[in-house]
Amino acid sequence: xxxxxxxxxxxxxxxxxxxxxxxxxxxxxxxxxxxxxxxxxxxxxxxxxxxxxxxxxxxxxxxxxxxxxxxxxxxxxxxxxxxxxxxxxxxxxxxxxxxxxxxxxxxxxxxxxxxxxxxxxxxxxxxxxxxxxxxxxxxxxxxxxxxxxxxxxxxxxxxxxxxxxxxxxxxxxxxxxxxxxxxxxxxxxxxxxxxxxxxxxxxxxxxxxxxxxxxxxxxxxxxxxxxxxxxxxxxxxxxxx
Amino acid sequence: xxxxxxxxxxxxxxxxxxxxxxxxxxxxxxxxxxxxxxxxxxxxxxxxxxxxxxxxxxxxxxxxxxxxxxxxxxxxxxxxxxxxxxxxxxxxxxxxxxxxxxxxxxxxxxxxxxxxxxxxxxxxxxxxxxxxxxxxxxxxxxxxxxxxxxxxxxxxxxxxxxxxxxxxxxxxxxxxxxxxxxxxxxxxxxxxxxxxxxxxxxxxxxxxxxxxxxxxxxxxxxxxxxxxxxxxxxxxxxxxxxxxxxxxxxxxxxxxxxxxxxxxxxxxxxxxxxxxxxxxxxxxxxxxxxxxxxxxxxxxxxxxxxxxxxxxxxxxxxxxxxxxxxxxxxxxx
Numbered sequence: 001x002x003x004x005x006x007x008x009x010x011x012x013x014x015x016x017x018x019x020x021x022x023x024x025x026x027x028x029x030x031x032x033x034x035x036x037x038x039x040x041x042x043x044x045x046x047x048x049x050x051x052x053x054x055x056x057x058x059x060x061x062x063x064x065x066x067x068x069x070x071x072x073x074x075x076x077x078x079x080x081x082x083x084x085x086x087x088x089x090x091x092x093x094x095x096x097x098x099x100x101x102x103x104x105x106x107x108x109x110x111x112x113x114x115x116x117x118x119x120x121x122x123x124x125x126x127x128x129x130x131x132x133x134x135x136x137x138x139x140x141x142x143x144x145x146x147x148x149x150x151x152x153x154x155x156x157x158x159x160x161x162x163x164x165x166x167x168x169x170x171x172x173x174x175x176x177x178x179x180x181x182x183x184x185x186x187x188x189x190x191x192x193x194x195x196x197x198x199x200x201x202x203x204x205x206x207x208x209x210x211x212x213x214x215x216x217x218x219x220x221x222x223x224x225x226x227x228x229x230x231x232x233x234x235x236x237x238x239x240x241x
Numbered sequence: 242x243x244x245x246x247x248x249x250x251x252x253x254x255x256x257x258x259x260x261x262x263x264x265x266x267x268x269x270x271x272x273x274x275x276x277x278x279x280x281x282x283x284x285x286x287x288x289x290x291x292x293x294x295x296x297x298x299x300x301x302x303x304x305x306x307x308x309x310x311x312x313x314x315x316x317x318x319x320x321x322x323x324x325x326x327x328x329x330x331x332x333x334x335x336x337x338x339x340x341x342x343x344x345x346x347x348x349x350x351x352x353x354x355x356x357x358x359x360x361x362x363x364x365x366x367x368x369x370x371x372x373x374x375x376x377x378x379x380x381x382x383x384x385x386x387x388x389x390x391x392x393x394x395x396x397x398x399x400x401x402x403x404x405x406x407x408x409x410x411x412x413x414x415x416x417x418x419x420x421x422x423x424x425x426x427x428x429x430x431x432x433x434x435x436x437x438x439x440x441x442x443x444x445x446x447x448x449x450x451x452x453x454x455x456x457x458x459x460x461x462x463x464x465x466x467x468x469x470x471x472x473x474x475x476x477x478x479x480x481x482x483x484x485x486x487x488x489x490x491x492x493x494x495x496x497x498x499x500x501x502x503x504x505x506x507x508x509x510x511x512x513x514x515x516x517x518x519x520x521x522x523x524x525x526x527x528x529x530x531x532x533x534x535x536x537x538x539x540x541x542x543x544x545x546x547x548x549x550x551x552x553x554x555x556x557x558x559x560x561x562x563x564x565x566x567x568x569x570x571x572x573x574x
Contacts, residue, residue, distance in 0.1 A: 052466060054462060095455060106467070
């Protein structure tokens with residue numbers, strides 16, 4: 001079996017006096033989309049931020065593409081091919097859509113073919129190319145945040161709650177976009193509260209509770225097991241339709 | 242995909258810009274003669290330009306790294322002293338009635354002022370500020386301490402007395418336009434200020450470095466997540482901001498025709514007023530705020546001298562009542 005693209009082993013993270021991650025172990029395969037689920041406060045966002053290096057792990061090891069990156073800085077991790085879309089999207093409101101994407105393209109202006117592909121995924125980016133990002137709607141901002149993360153090919157994409165606050169029609173667009181992303185060379189680790197979205201695009205799943213991984217396996221297996229969903233998440237996917 | 246209606250076009254926020262002519266015109270009825278108003282207006286704009294040079298670095302440093310640098314005044318003082326030393330050492334060139342000879346003294350003086358202030362900025366960032374990132378209280382205490390140390394060092398190196406600094410011959414005196422006397426030096430200050438603002442605008446809006454700085458002011462964590470080392474960017478901005486303060490310092494010393502160790506510290510209250518009026522982290526806001534403060538100080542200095550500083554505080558209060566985050570607020574994440 002091929003080595004996982006990302007592997008966390010016994011990762012602990014403290015934020016001030018709070019012990020948030022308490023020995024997180026899980027892996028993200030080299031292909032497909034891994035969902036990270038769990039109740040509010042379970043440690044999902046902290047896990048993504050720890051992988052990105054925005055919060056330092058106080059113990060444990062993070063391995064990425066065969067190398068340990070636990071003590072690497074955030075810019076170093078980004079340059080290894082990890083991209084991050086935070087929960088608040090992190091767009092630069094005072095910059096235009098074009099400038100947001102130009103900034104993310106570290107190796108020079110984005111290739112035309114890449115831009116055309118992004119415009120097919122998110123047509124609003126082309127329409128509002130010269131608009132200030134702060135003027136976009138919530139859904140368009142989320143599209144910009146994801147477009148910015150993939151403006152150049154990346155190996156691992158971390159996305160925190162991509163459907164948060166979005167209208168159902170935009171969520172449907174997001175599902176299509178993530179299915180398209182899965183067809184690329186990028187692996188995805190996505191934190192999500194929307195179980196319909198999670199089931200629609202997830203290949204594998206890890207469920208967190210109280211700063212630990214309490215379940216890991218195939219998304220299809222979890223989606224088919226109402227009692228397991230009830231036990232792990234406090235409600236069933238069926239009830240969430 | 243459906244994206245709703247088209248976005249409103251991004252429009253220039255002209256209201257704060259309109260404050261500059263508005264204040265100038267509002268002062269007109271209170272000034273007894275038009276030539277006096279012209280003289281005061283040019284003096285106010287010149288003062289504003291020099292304040293802008295001194296404040297621009299401070300606003301970027303605050304915007305980019307959330308650093309409260311109360312020692313920014315020492316870069317002004319050190320720049321003023323370095324420039325003064327060079328100018329006094331080249332007295333014959335200063336006194337010659339030839340622009341070329343004057344420039345042969347002024348250009349090295351300005352370069353020395355910017356280089357020494359920039360070097361001090363680099364040293365200050367490494368030794369004083371780096372250990373206290375993220376802690377405003379410690380930043381205030383440690384930068385105030387650094388300011389006192391550097392001021393005392395200035396006394397040691399240059400002595401405690403005020404040093405007179407005559408202006409070069411070709412920029413002494415006034416142009417007479419109609420009945421108005423406009424000091425040559427003030428015209429020069431306006432031109433230098435405009436050149437500095439234009440250069441900063443071009444760098445911030447037309448280069449990748451500027452794009453990074455603008456993004457960093459908004460959300461430095463996200464800039465790091467995109468793979469850029471914001472610390473390196475910050476050190477560069479800190480050095481450039483210190484060098485600009487040094488330029489402002491030597492310009493201010495020539496304006497006052499003397500230099501003393503407190504020259505920078507005396508400006509700090511005004512600089513903070515400008516930063517707050519303009520919007521913390523906004524270079525455009527800093528420019529407009531500096532011009533407003535310069536005009537206000539000159540008009541009230543003429544009409545009611547005892548209210549000069551108070552008038553700028555009143556201006557700040559009024560601006561904050563109108564726009565609580567300053568004239569050009571910068572989005573922060």
